[in-house]
Amino acid sequence: MHDNPTVRTGRPHLLVIATGMRLFREYLLRSIASQYRIHMFLHAEPTWETDYIAGWTVLESTLDADAMTVAARKLDSTDPIDGVLCWDEARILQTAHVAAALGLPGGDPEMVNRCRDKHLTRQALSAAGVPQPQSILVDTVDDALIAAEKVGYPIILKPRALAASLGVIKVNDAEELAANWAFAHDTTVPEAPHYDVKVLVEEFADGYEISIDSAVFEGAVQPFCLARKELGYFPYAEEVGHFVSATDPLWQDEQLIKVLHDTHAALGFTDGVTHTEIMMTGDGPKVIEVNARIGGDLIPYLGLRANGIDPGLAAAAVACGHAPAMTPDRSLCGGVRFFYVDTDDTVLTSIRFVEEDLPAATDLLVPLMKAGDTTSPPPKGTLWGRIAYATAVADSVEECRAALDHAQAALRWNEEVTA
Numbered sequence: 120m121h122d123n124p125t126v127r128t129g130r131p132h133l134l135v136i137a138t139g140m141r142l143f144r145e146y147l148l149r150s151i152a153s154q155y156r157i158h159m160f161l162h163a164e165p166t167w168e169t170d171y172i173a174g175w176t177v178l179e180s181t182l183d184a185d186a187m188t189v190a191a192r193k194l195d196s197t198d199p200i201d202g203v204l205c206w207d208e209a210r211i212l213q214t215a216h217v218a219a220a221l222g223l224p225g226g227d228p229e230m231v232n233r234c235r236d237k238h239l240t241r242q243a244l245s246a247a248g249v250p251q252p253q254s255i256l257v258d259t260v261d262d263a264l265i266a267a268e269k270v271g272y273p274i275i276l277k278p279r280a281l282a283a284s285l286g287v288i289k290v291n292d293a294e295e296l297a298a299n300w301a302f303a304h305d306t307t308v309p310e311a312p313h314y315d316v317k318v319l320v321e322e323f324a325d326g327y328e329i330s331i332d333s334a335v336f337e338g339a340v341q342p343f344c345l346a347r348k349e350l351g352y353f354p355y356a357e358e359v360g361h362f363v364s365a366t367d368p369l370w371q372d373e374q375l376i377k378v379l380h381d382t383h384a385a386l387g388f389t390d391g392v393t394h395t396e397i398m399m400t401g402d403g404p405k406v407i408e409v410n411a412r413i414g415g416d417l418i419p420y421l422g423l424r425a426n427g428i429d430p431g432l433a434a435a436a437v438a439c440g441h442a443p444a445m446t447p448d449r450s451l452c453g454g455v456r457f458f459y460v461d462t463d464d465t466v467l468t469s470i471r472f473v474e475e476d477l478p479a480a481t482d483l484l485v486p487l488m489k490a491g492d493t494t495s496p497p498p499k500g501t502l503w504g505r506i507a508y509a510t511a512v513a514d515s516v517e518e519c520r521a522a523l524d525h526a527q528a529a530l531r532w533n534e535e536v537t538a
Contacts, residue, residue, distance in 0.1 A: 135205065237319060288355055304317065326400035362519060383409075
């Protein structure tokens with residue numbers, strides 16, 4: 120354990136479990152550190168995080184809820200902890216156990232697990248009559264074929280335990296289902312939970328997909344970021360980008376907002392931050408899934424740039440049992456786009472952005488890989504096949520899209536260099 124000597128002040132003491140990738144999550148720590156004293160649990164000595172944290176504890180694993188609870192109680196006995204926060208999908212359930220042991224907000228593992236386990240989500244929403252696609256949990260490809268006949272093609276095959284659309288695929292008939300069963304059944308990520316029965320056969324909900332990040336304080340659901348998702352590499356559901364507008368007309372959609380509130384009530388979600396994915400169909404909004412954490416893919420960052428509501432401070436506030444600050448101070452749009460190579464098993468010899476003559480709306484230009492890395496586009500590459508991303512901020516989505524087009528044209532990899 121490493122603790123910097125500190126005098127207890129008015130700044131709340133927040134325990135943050137793990138960090139995620141710096142290129143996707145540093146903005147959250149930067150904001151939180153401005154108003155909170157952060158102690159972090161990690162599985163290795165911190166590096167870049169030391170700019171933002173007051174202390175840290177290195178544990179053998181941040182997936183072990185019991186070990187983290189022991190360490191948290193020890194820390195709390197000398198420097199009382201006001202809240203516990205995590206935005207890593209693989210660790211949110213363990214974080215709930217730690218918060219429960221300390222009697223802090225978000226300390227309801229069953230509440231979090233109803234979001235973590237997509238089958239439990241479906242059961243809770245179904246019992247409350249919340250609109251969602253029909254869903255059947257299956258164990259084998261034969262079970263899936265029977266379920267698909269009940270649901271009706273086309274259907275979606277979806278892993279029970281993953282996020283970010285990993286392993287999700289649309290199939291149009293029995294032949295395609297059999298051919299793609301392994302993709303849904305076997306796709307996994309490091310540290311994902313294991314279920315004996317782990318695939319959902321779901322009704323295909325036709326429409327466009329959005330996500331809403333919300334801060335939930337004592338049962339009151341306060342949405343602060345609404346994003347429209349860009350998908351690619353069909354029939355796979357790779358998330359290739361997102362757009363956020365502070366003035367999106369969907370903010371005024373009463374049916375959508377009702378579904379959002381009804382979803383949280385059905386899940387019994389009372390304290391924390393959620394990322395809810397919803398398909399806007401011709402029959403109205405249908406819930407796709409709910410994550411008991413702040414959204415990924417820089418979506419909350421786009422919200423911050425678009426409306427000024429700080430997602431990190433909102434998440435920290437509700438974790439400490441405080442009402443979040445939710446007043447926007449601007450009205451802009453933000454967008455992010457992810458980039459991929461063209462062919463499987465591409466070895467990168469170089470990667471860079473040519474930054475000359477880019478429009479003013481260009482925001483971040485970030486390579487995610489380096490020379491020597493090998494990567495592939497979806498479906499082989501999926502989330503980890505991304506080689507770079509760019510963000511844009513402007514007065515309109517159209518301006519953001521144009522800036523991202525320029526950024527894409529400015530990305531170079533494996534370029535030939537001539538003398």
